[in-house]
Amino acid sequence: xxxxxxxxxxxxxxxxxxxxxxxxxxxxxxxxxxxxxxxxxxxxxxxxxxxxxxxxxxxxxxxxxxxxxxxxxxxxxxxxxxxxxxxxxxxxxxxxxxxxxxxxxxxxxxxxxxxxxxxxxxxxxxxxxxxxxxxxxxxxxxxxxxxxxxxxxxxxxxxxxxxxxxxxxxxxxxxxxxxxxxxxxxxxxxxxxxxxxxxxxxxxxxxxxxxxxxxxxxxxxxxxxxxxxxxxxxxxxxxxx
Amino acid sequence: xxxxxxxxxxxxxxxxxxxxxxxxxxxxxxxxxxxxxxxxxxxxxxxxxxxxxxxxxxxxxxxxxxxxxxxxxxxxxxxxxxxxxxxxxxxxxxxxxxxxxxxxxxxxxxxxxxxxxxxxxxxxxxxxxxxxxxxxxxxxxxxxxxxxxxxxxxxxxxxxxxxxxxxxxxxxxxxxxxxxxxxxxxxxxxxxxxxxxxxxxxxxxxxxxxxxxxxxxxxxxxxxxxxxxxxxxxxxxxxxxxxxxxxxxxxxxxxxxxxxxxxxxxxxxxxxxxxxxxxxxxxxxxxxxxxxxxxxxxxxxxxxxxxxxxxx
Numbered sequence: 001x002x003x004x005x006x007x008x009x010x011x012x013x014x015x016x017x018x019x020x021x022x023x024x025x026x027x028x029x030x031x032x033x034x035x036x037x038x039x040x041x042x043x044x045x046x047x048x049x050x051x052x053x054x055x056x057x058x059x060x061x062x063x064x065x066x067x068x069x070x071x072x073x074x075x076x077x078x079x080x081x082x083x084x085x086x087x088x089x090x091x092x093x094x095x096x097x098x099x100x101x102x103x104x105x106x107x108x109x110x111x112x113x114x115x116x117x118x119x120x121x122x123x124x125x126x127x128x129x130x131x132x133x134x135x136x137x138x139x140x141x142x143x144x145x146x147x148x149x150x151x152x153x154x155x156x157x158x159x160x161x162x163x164x165x166x167x168x169x170x171x172x173x174x175x176x177x178x179x180x181x182x183x184x185x186x187x188x189x190x191x192x193x194x195x196x197x198x199x200x201x202x203x204x205x206x207x208x209x210x211x212x213x214x215x216x217x218x219x220x221x222x223x224x225x226x227x228x229x230x231x232x233x234x235x236x237x238x239x240x241x
Numbered sequence: 242x243x244x245x246x247x248x249x250x251x252x253x254x255x256x257x258x259x260x261x262x263x264x265x266x267x268x269x270x271x272x273x274x275x276x277x278x279x280x281x282x283x284x285x286x287x288x289x290x291x292x293x294x295x296x297x298x299x300x301x302x303x304x305x306x307x308x309x310x311x312x313x314x315x316x317x318x319x320x321x322x323x324x325x326x327x328x329x330x331x332x333x334x335x336x337x338x339x340x341x342x343x344x345x346x347x348x349x350x351x352x353x354x355x356x357x358x359x360x361x362x363x364x365x366x367x368x369x370x371x372x373x374x375x376x377x378x379x380x381x382x383x384x385x386x387x388x389x390x391x392x393x394x395x396x397x398x399x400x401x402x403x404x405x406x407x408x409x410x411x412x413x414x415x416x417x418x419x420x421x422x423x424x425x426x427x428x429x430x431x432x433x434x435x436x437x438x439x440x441x442x443x444x445x446x447x448x449x450x451x452x453x454x455x456x457x458x459x460x461x462x463x464x465x466x467x468x469x470x471x472x473x474x475x476x477x478x479x480x481x482x483x484x485x486x487x488x489x490x491x492x493x494x495x496x497x498x499x500x501x502x503x504x505x506x507x508x509x510x511x512x513x514x515x516x517x518x519x520x521x522x523x524x525x526x527x528x529x530x531x532x533x534x535x536x537x538x539x540x541x542x543x544x545x546x547x548x549x550x551x552x553x
Contacts, residue, residue: 174509
């Protein structure tokens with residue numbers, strides 16, 4: 001119990017940080033190359049720079065495809081990495097450190113919103129991942145599935161059409177287009193509000209949390225933001241320090 | 242002598258033009274480039290008699306004498322039209338176009354003198370047969386798509402009505418027209434649906450490979466899509482789509498229908514509605530959460546300064 005509490009705690013290892021960098025780089029590339037196609041009328045009238053910066057629509061399309069495939073490969077790497085970490089026991093499923101949503105997260109969300117409204121006295125106690133983080137994380141998973149799959153169909157329409165049942169071919173392409181572009185809009189707005197506010201704009205984070213580069217979080221922040229994980233790692237020493 | 246001098250004076254502004262038209266053209270343009278507005282003919286048709294000399298000179302036909310096409314007019318001021326000046330073939334074609342070109346059907350028929358093959362395939366097209374056989378004055382002829390022959394510029398110039406940048410709009414002149422759509426039973430949704438499709442979106446943002454109307458439907462010899470000769474008839478679609486989408490099958494080519502969302506197309510219609518509900522509810526949640534969070538943070542920092550002190 002006398003083990004010295006370190007000043008910082010390693011929250012994300014190198015592999016996880018690399019995966020995050022690839023994810024947001026490809027995300028930004030996809031957003032900026034795809035936006036022109038989402039709102040083409042406005043693109044031509046107001047902001048053709050969105051097309052020009054890529055050297056034309058054709059190049060933008062090529063960049064979009066390369067970034068999309070890179071993102072999907074990165075996603076596959078992440079899933080395989082998690083499978084490896086869990087199967088070798090290097091990562092353990094524990095209720096205070098898991099990213100998997102639990103009933104407690106719903107309670108936390110309610111408690112937190114009540115606190116925002118001034119109806120609750122205390123903020124909820126979070127583990128390694130709060131419900132805010134979990135939402136952020138699974139939104140990416142959802143997006144990968146929906147946008148990645150529909151994007152794959154749109155990139156290889158002839159080949160994809162072989163797999164579609166014949167009763168669906170009259171409307172499936174419209175559904176896929178809507179899926180791809182509306183989900184992409186959802187993803188962009190989500191990142192702009194949820195992720196940017198929670199990881200960049202908050203008082204103690206502005207202009208950004210450095211965790212994405214260093215992988216580390218200060219013990220002070222950990223105690224405040226992830227008290228349950230802190231207790232799990234370092235016991236209850238926090239208060240008598 | 243004085244009269245000659247005045248006539249010479251009239252020529253001075255014309256000499257400023259840089260075009261290479263013949264003397265006869267100058268004679269016509271002396272009046273017609275100055276005449277503004279419309280006049281009513283004896284038949285009671287309102288016609289525009291103005292010809293912009295400068296624009297004419299820059300057009301592909303700028304080097305022609307006026308009477309190369311306006312074959313029945315030869316003097317100034319005009320004598321009554323003399324059909325005898327007109328070659329047999331053009332005269333007979335013109336006689337089928339009197340309802341379409343009310344003032345000078347000969348001029349409209351005269352296109353065929355140089356563009357004979359195109360004219361023939363147009364006559365067999367849905368646009369041409371509508372004019373020639375069904376005698377409709379609102380059917381599309383040369384000038385409806387290419388604009389006035391006086392101002393036709395090469396296909397690759399921005400002013401050309403059939404330039405890739407303008408062609409969809411040119412088709413839309415009629416195909417977005419409610420009245421014509423009702424009369425001929427086509428849908429005005431076609432262009433809208435094209436613009437919403439990936440083909441149309443790519444076209445709008447300037448993708449060089451994006452197909453326009455004419456890439457799939459053809460142009461001079463355009464047919465109704467149900468006509469087995471049409472490139473977009475069911476049996477020809479695999480070939481037509483296959484020009485860009487190698488390996489296109491029967492299953493693939495149903496992708497483009499230009500059908501409006503709604504009754505005929507319920508799945509995407511309700512899917513889109515569902516997506517809007519999903520998007521708006523997620524937006525409402527995240528934006529609401531962020532705003533409440535921010536307000537409570539400000540409240541904690543400003544109003545409850547002392548209470549949370551032990552961590553700061």
